[in-house]
Amino acid sequence: MSQRGSRTRQPLYDAQQRARRDATAWTLVQGVLAPLQFLVFLVSLALVLRTLASGEGAFAANVSIVAKTGLLYAIMVTGSIWEKVVFGRYLFAPAFYWEDMVSMLVLALHSLYLVALATGWLDTTGLMLLALAAYASYAINATQFLLKLRAARLQAGPALHLSPEGAR
Template sequence: MYTEDQLARRARSKWTKVQIILAPIQFVAFLISFGLVIYYLVTGEGHMAATISIWIKIALIWALTITGMLWEYDMYDHYFMAKEFFWEDLGNLIAIITHNAYFVAQWMGADDRTVMWVMVFAYITYLFNAGQFLVRGVRSAQQRSALKRAEAATTSMQS
């Protein structure tokens, strides 16, 4: 999955820690916002709370995208669409475009319910993208664990 050099780069990059911190915060914001958007769509109440939660979620997806680009540069010497990270970046691009469709819908004068449905769609794209990152994260953790076990076995054999 990662070369030894890339694993070393990952460990050295300050953006790895930032991503590890921001990703769960964004997921919690997503859960809250999704709940508030659905509540508004079902009851017609809580529009302002849903709107504020959407703004927070959009700010977080941008923060993760920007810091993710910096992380990707540290890892692959590309800010975006490195071949090793192509599918994750494509998923992120789709998610960020759909999130920003909120502003387009507002600008075009869409009614509040339509704007909230735009966000439901955006949140579905986010879930697919988050799933990709979760799978990559699990595989990465498995790879690092296997390398540590191999190192430990080699060290104990040499002793």
């Protein structure tokens, strides 16, 4: 038997944290902002790829990247508040440590894009490639959070799966 198979996993939330998570409006805010950000990401990704492939549509691509970055900042600020309410700290709570670490890379790359756009530091191709790097890190981070959400639902047991109210 592998060592991994014999280890018991620490629950993502204890009873008090779960109660705080379920009671705070910040959980709903995250639940709205995350899919909105993902939708903007998909549209923006298509615009960035179009610009790289054809050289056309740079303005629309840049506007979409700025919009995506604005949503990223909003979800990071509100997510930090959520983490403070649920876990008692704004960032790097043990349950979300690695997600927060990767989020710092995501923020850095998106912020670097804004600086490059504002200063003219990169040409259009450079901006689009930087956006793709930022988007790749975002995709990794979004996957981390989706896996964490899945783990939380599995740990919650059948009540969460049977009751629509439990999904909040």
